[in-house]
Amino acid sequence: MNGLEMRGWLRADGRKGIRNVVAVGYLVECAHHVAREIVVPFRDRDVHVIGFPGCYPNDYAQSMMERLCTHPNVGAVLLVSLGCESFNKYALERVVRASGRPVKTIVIQAAGGTRKSIDEGRAFVAEQRALLDAAPTVPMAVSELVIGTVCGGSDGTSGITGNPAAGRAFDQFVAEGAACIFEETGELIGCEHIMAARAATPELGAELEASVAKAARYYATLGYGSFAAGNADGGLTTIEEKSMGAYAKSGASPISGLIKPGDIPPRGGLYLLDVVPDGEVRFGFPNINDNAEIAELIACGSHAVLFVTGRGSVVGSAISPVVKICANPETYRRMADDMDVDAGRILEGRASLDEVGREIHDRVVALGAGARTRSEELGHQEFILTYKSFEPIGPACLPAA
């Protein structure tokens, strides 16, 4: 495309990264400040803070941190522990080391407190940053990409412009052999039957329907749909209306599988990410905000995430670039600095869905050839991880495997 050649950093597991980030992971909120202070001198140098705030153990959080610290966009890892939290830092460090990445754990209580931990952390990051900056890249094909999509701050324009345009980009990527992941089963309520009809097998179709039924039950218990007050300000009236718009992000390709947070798509194709926990309702809302969903898409290996917004979200993410697609032309004019793609042109007759879909596709490919997103340039590195519980996916979820 446009003569742009993607290049990536080759990891020991064969995957390639389009970024070479040093991840600094805090393992309890009590270590968050130290982690944040460690990265201060490295602003704009791809040193990102991730972490888990809880002091109680959680298998989901453990596996999310493992997947994120061994994400292809990550080249080295620093873990920051207070010392007395329940997170299994030993297991996480072993997993990262086994992935071939440099890793160090600083235990604040052992290092002698805040100041000594910050100094020790900054020394490690500086050393790793220098090594990563000198690391060679290799050619990378579009078929090696994993791309996620999310919508947030949706309004009545999202389902007409930005989401279907993202769907066109997905169709192009799937045709080229890339893996594409769409999500938020709570925002597919009302679309479950038309979605199931696109499944690679009837058994997978039944799993897709069951995942939406689970989401509907979960949200009904909580008393709120996956619907924010701003959605209504923007003209969306019900969760099923929002769902019809959100569903358009999936494009028109057949659905190859259903995965859960941290599952890596085994090959190219289109996948639904089931983000709603299994079992009884515990720990509150499935995803307390958009960034929790973005973190899950990245934990599934997403090199980049397409984020469609109508009201005007400004977020980015740690680890992987977020491409912001603005569905509403009035919002775009007000917040152009935060937006990568102006999909509102479709509403004003200045571009077609196909044209904007190709533009989104090309923006993502350009990220592998040195381009950066608006949220990256602005320093957005939002990250959140909370408690959840999942059962492993069933055998019908990945029929081609």
Add this chain to the structure above:
Amino acid sequence: MPAMTDNRLILLSEADNVLVARARIGAGEAIAVEGGTVRLAAPLSIGHKIARRPIGAGEKIVKYGAPIGSATEAITAGAHVHVHNVKSDYTPTYHLVGAEAEGAR
């Protein structure tokens, strides 16, 4: 798109009973809807919906050719279709529409 409808309104599917604003339309403007003329009581923001034809109480609201909820009262052609006259058939909609004005009282 059938003739005689203001070009700032779009029909997403022939089965729909609502039209979506693709640009802001001012209050009091006389606009063509399906051959008739309606006057908007309040400004219509981009992405919001109006009734394409009269909709009965309890009737499904259809957009993208799919049901997106039910009318809680009779809705006249050209009237704003939103949280004040539509309910979800799944989970109730949480919103702050009108909350700012209440707080100012």
